[in-house]
Amino acid sequence: MTLGSGDKNKIVPVSAGNRIDYMDLLRGLAIFFILIANLRWFCLFTPGFNGYFVFPEMDHLVHKLQHLFIEGKFYSIFSILFGWGIALQLKKSKKDDATTAKFIRRRLSFMLLLGGIHLFLIWEGDIVFLYGLVGFVLIALRNLSNRSLLITGALLLLSPIVLYFIKMNFSWFNWPSEYLTMAGEKFYQLNGWIDQDTSRTQVLKESKSIFTNIAITLGDAPYRFAYLFFVSRIPKVLGAMVIGFVIGRSEFYSKVLKHRKKTLWVSIIGLMVFVPLNYMLITYFEDSSAYYALQVKGLYYTIVYAFSVFPLALVYMLIIALLYENSVIQKLLKPVCAVGRTAFSNYIMHSVVGIIVFYGIGLGFMQQLGPLAWTIFAVILFSLQILVSNIWLRYFKFGPVEWIWRSLTYKKLQLLAV
Template sequence: MSPLQPIASREREIFMDVLRGFAILGIFIANLNGFSWYFPESGNTGPWLLPEADHVMSFLHHVFIEGKFYTIFSLLFGWGIALQLKRAAMKNVNAVPLVKRRLTWMLLLGAVHLIIWPGDIVFFYALLGFILLPMRRFSDKTLVITGVILILSPIAIYAAKSYWTILNAPAGLMFETGTKVMKNMNGVTIQTDAEIAAYLKTASWWEVFKVNVSGFFYRYGYLFFVSRVPKVLGVFLIGFALGRSGFYNNIKQHKKTLYIIIATGLVIGLPANYMLARYMSYYMDDYWQLNIKGLFQTIAYALGVVPLAFTYVAIFMLLFQKKRAAGILSVLAPVGKMAFSNYLLQSFIGSFVFLDAGLGYIGEVGPVYYTVFGVLVFIGQVLLSHWWLTYFNYGPVEYLWRSATYKKWQPFKK
């Protein structure tokens, strides 16, 4: 029996790194709304706030960015676990204990990141990864069908919560706990986003740290309320089926499927995302109050976000079959290879630039300028990642994560 070893750099799927790098860009731009604490109704003015242009840009974010990039990340997560188990099976090795250890360290690293940025997805992904593992025994067809059902299930869940408010208890409990923790740790009672933003406007780094501890409970209250668990788990399952089936290795035979995915994303996904943008721009209160327009928003999200995200993936797959396009897109691969390190770096940059303990631009930058800022930071990360991987095999966080997973220090320098 061959011992299971880390996947060598040369064996990595460059395409997956490219896609992961692309996802990192979209996730950062989406997260900048949270870092900036931008509220169009606040009435703030300044050179970094452009009311009309910011409104248009925010609308475009809802159409083309909202939810799409964490969906791509979710697909890659399931895909990656499938490849790891598949390669181990070819060597007649049981990789499940290794994957569990990898998820455990991911959970711990995510917990640390939550203190830096309550909007973290790493901790959440690791938790759901443990749910994914027992479901690996399903056939690929069953995985895809189950995944689609889970992705659409928030529609039924939202409708049920509108009638049986007890179903909101988990989210309500998390929100209440967050308020109590905030009161005990910071000595203030804060319940709305605007109040948190006002508090952070003058908070020190120590006060920010304490806010982020309570932010964990607000974050998971939000995730429960929006039914993020079935959405992400559903995409995990589809990604797992994608990786195990070897779909990407036979793109020529699957071109028709890719064109169907793209057509679905354009014909159904785009209109649904346009409606989602309208509801999120004008009727967000209805969503939180479990009104009928909130149900319509949930339907638009379910029918729009995943199809459009999969359209992005399908387009990248087709482009990557062309040598010239693949060469251009491969510029993103180093960012994707260091995705965890780059994700954490974005959190440090976002916190430093916007929190008052740093540069203090909180509430002063709108979607137009923070989108430009996000792209510029990403370009810097592309350059930094290329330079770093010239001398090292892994990003700093990836190195620690791999070494802990395999219980052995990995070769760091090239």
């Protein structure tokens, strides 16, 4: 959402016609590939188990391709878009910087509220709550020059290398992750779910109580943040947001389209460099035990990750920008923009569908799908979301969650019907 002019005392949303379709397309595509990545956790897939829709040889190949082309790239794009969107809000607002920043902080506060409901009551894999927290830091950095922001963003994206090295040599530096893990373990012990990887799974498979599901989700939240701290996700997300903020403020997108040949060559070279680096990442570091044991091989993994995953995400953005300039491709991809415009609602819907399909409280298909099957499932679900989102936007201005978010932000019910 961007901001437009309102009356003297109010900040009001810009009409849908002024949105950047390219951003909505990226957001929609990111939602799809994040769904594929998240389904691995809804399915609680473990290599070697036998389910109804597990095909070992094909699953191994598909899982490897998912790691190569999807893992980490699309949450990076989503983070870039988040920073880009905030830059547009500040740029388009007719109000002074302090007033607009105050408005954005209020918007982030309600984002935290909605993300917290998702994180603590629906599914622990939520990313919205983290985005809301990190967004406050981004707002604090907004008045730095583009050059300073680019340097800051690059340092943040590379910081996991230094942070991992420090954790290898000073165990106390990993205290936040260890403390949160202990908090999660205590919660599980109180409920009799001592082994997170087996007992928890068994409870989710067999439980028919929504309150049990909520209890497990509450217990999983500390584990979630322990993981985010351990893998240095927070500086990665902030770094990507800062880069996105510069892209939005400098109008880099329009500049890219003015130099299509250069952009094409940069994209080709980027693919030639960063796809092999990502292949190295998944091939030579397939066993993650060294990483979590803070061994030297884990440091090598962190270095390769820093120089391969985010750069490939940027290359994806350039390629999509070039493709979307073609009228035929634009016509084919245009329906995906509707998913991007209702991204928050569609993201929450993934969790609701995941629980209904895979947990015991619903159809109980947990551990029955391998990577090939859950990819097909994702394609079917996303196709339905494209259809429903386009129909919805014929009659309504916003997705249902977006409408709640806007109404809270503007302190009054927003007109929903078109």
